[in-house]
Amino acid sequence: MTSPSAEPGEPLHTVLRSASKEVRIGHDQRFCLIGERINPTGRRIFQEQLRAGDMSAIEKDVKAQVEGGADVLDVNMGVPLTDEPELLASAIRLIQSVTDLPICIDSSVVEALEAGLSAYEGRALVNSVTAEDERLAAILPLVKRYDAAIIALPNDEDEIPMEADKRLDLTAKIIRVATEEYGIAKADIVIDPLAMPIGADTTTSRVTWETMRRIRDEHGVNMTCGASNTSFGMPDRHTLGAAWLPMAMAAGLTSAIMDTRTPQIVEAVKAADVFLDHDEWGMAWIAAHRAKAASAT
Amino acid sequence: MTPQEILQGLYDETLVGNAPRVLELTEEGLSNAMEPQTLLFDALIPSLEEVGARFERGDFFVPEMLIAGRAMAGAMERLRPLLAETGVATVGKFLMGTVKGDVHDIGKNLVNIMLEGAGFEVIDLGVQVAPEKFVAAIEEHQPDIVGFSAFLTTTMPMFKANINALEKAGLRNEVVVMVGGAPVTQEYADAVGADGYAADASACVKRAKALLDARRTKVPA
Numbered sequence: 001m002t003s004p005s006a007e008p009g010e011p012l013h014t015v016l017r018s019a020s021k022e023v024r025i026g027h028d029q030r031f032c033l034i035g036e037r038i039n040p041t042g043r044r045i046f047q048e049q050l051r052a053g054d055m056s057a058i059e060k061d062v063k064a065q066v067e068g069g070a071d072v073l074d075v076n077m078g079v080p081l082t083d084e085p086e087l088l089a090s091a092i093r094l095i096q097s098v099t100d101l102p103i104c105i106d107s108s109v110v111e112a113l114e115a116g117l118s119a120y121e122g123r124a125l126v127n128s129v130t131a132e133d134e135r136l137a138a139i140l141p142l143v144k145r146y147d148a149a150i151i152a153l154p155n156d157e158d159e160i161p162m163e164a165d166k167r168l169d170l171t172a173k174i175i176r177v178a179t180e181e182y183g184i185a186k187a188d189i190v191i192d193p194l195a196m197p198i199g200a201d202t203t204t205s206r207v208t209w210e211t212m213r214r215i216r217d218e219h220g221v222n223m224t225c226g227a228s229n230t231s232f233g234m235p236d237r238h239t240l241g242a243a244w245l246p247m248a249m250a251a252g253l254t255s256a257i258m259d260t261r262t263p264q265i266v267e268a269v270k271a272a273d274v275f276l277d278h279d280e281w282g283m284a285w286i287a288a289h290r291a292k293a294a295s296a297t
Numbered sequence: 298m299t300p301q302e303i304l305q306g307l308y309d310e311t312l313v314g315n316a317p318r319v320l321e322l323t324e325e326g327l328s329n330a331m332e333p334q335t336l337l338f339d340a341l342i343p344s345l346e347e348v349g350a351r352f353e354r355g356d357f358f359v360p361e362m363l364i365a366g367r368a369m370a371g372a373m374e375r376l377r378p379l380l381a382e383t384g385v386a387t388v389g390k391f392l393m394g395t396v397k398g399d400v401h402d403i404g405k406n407l408v409n410i411m412l413e414g415a416g417f418e419v420i421d422l423g424v425q426v427a428p429e430k431f432v433a434a435i436e437e438h439q440p441d442i443v444g445f446s447a448f449l450t451t452t453m454p455m456f457k458a459n460i461n462a463l464e465k466a467g468l469r470n471e472v473v474v475m476v477g478g479a480p481v482t483q484e485y486a487d488a489v490g491a492d493g494y495a496a497d498a499s500a501c502v503k504r505a506k507a508l509l510d511a512r513r514t515k516v517p518a
Binding site (some may be wrong): 200202 | 301358359360363400401403406407424425449450451453479480482484488505
């Protein structure tokens, strides 16, 4: 189950699998939509349900993301005052019983990541590690042991850098440590170039896109980011999301953790795939059009 | 300009975040022998209160709150030394920091802006603030309120560690503790023994004022 280690010039493919399905993230692939809503953060009722052992909301969220066109599902069970490892493992077992999409296991608790990885059937994406030495040392061995791929954020214990240069330095560090010290393939490292809310800093998206271009050109690795974050605090967030993602894709973003329930955003991404020649001759676009026309009659 | 026009201008220009104009009008007011506290309490603070109210109603958005707060902060920089001379008390002193292990500060910075806008003196310790650093800063600055910010479920437990450190230093009853951040809930704030929680910057200002009012009526100065 090794990932294809790319020839020089060949795009790196991050290969994710469930028991029966494979998804590839790559600079020559259609954009990978990682559905984000299976996450109780900021959802009080969902948290109470999970604390009471009621997992029914998870199934509903999974269904909504899958129907919206998710390729991968991000699963986060960060409920304060619970046994997160146990909860995350149960959620992953449940989700794998209702969908064949690969899973992105999302936690900042190392024990929860391990519990999730051990419960998961297939090749997972782990969300996430930072450039902090302690975090790298705690999480990368798990990624290696369970043959997973890893999302890495170029921030360290001092700050979330606001300059592209510092983000590039930390990206280089992460790639060096992961490949040289832990034997993780470059194809299995997915960098999150850090997308921040435009409402709090008017220059932030330009920095993010510069970071993306340079990561693509200098390292060729795949990238993802929390796309919804960029429109935080602004009105008409869907339109902003539908503009932001295609611009990010042109700068080298190959996947995003996003809410696939919004057709406006999903369709903008699919359209960008056509223009970036990641959807050859627009065949997927045309097929989707036909399916929509057929279901309308 | 008449004093009334200056106050109206300050209110209006702060509301739309016109920082250069707010500073000009502040200077104009001072050169017309208006009292700094008049400019503060009759124009700047009411304007930021209106910003907060519009934000809560969904009529104002984050960037508008941010530029209004910055416009006010510019005027405050000019007024603060004058206010200190005249001995006008601020609404309260608020010590703020993102907890140890956490480097997120966008939300915290928005809260700071709105607190300053409401007339609080804010001392920001930045990110990655260890419990002992909070303790030392409380001893040094003697704030009315200390605010702990956390963005991650893994760093939220630092609230409890900070509160324990305050107890150990004998400071827990000297200061009101507020907590906040994306994953934080009222329930969690209660569980760690914080005095207050708010979901966003505007709500934080209201809660902070209410907590201080309650404290001041309980313990007459």
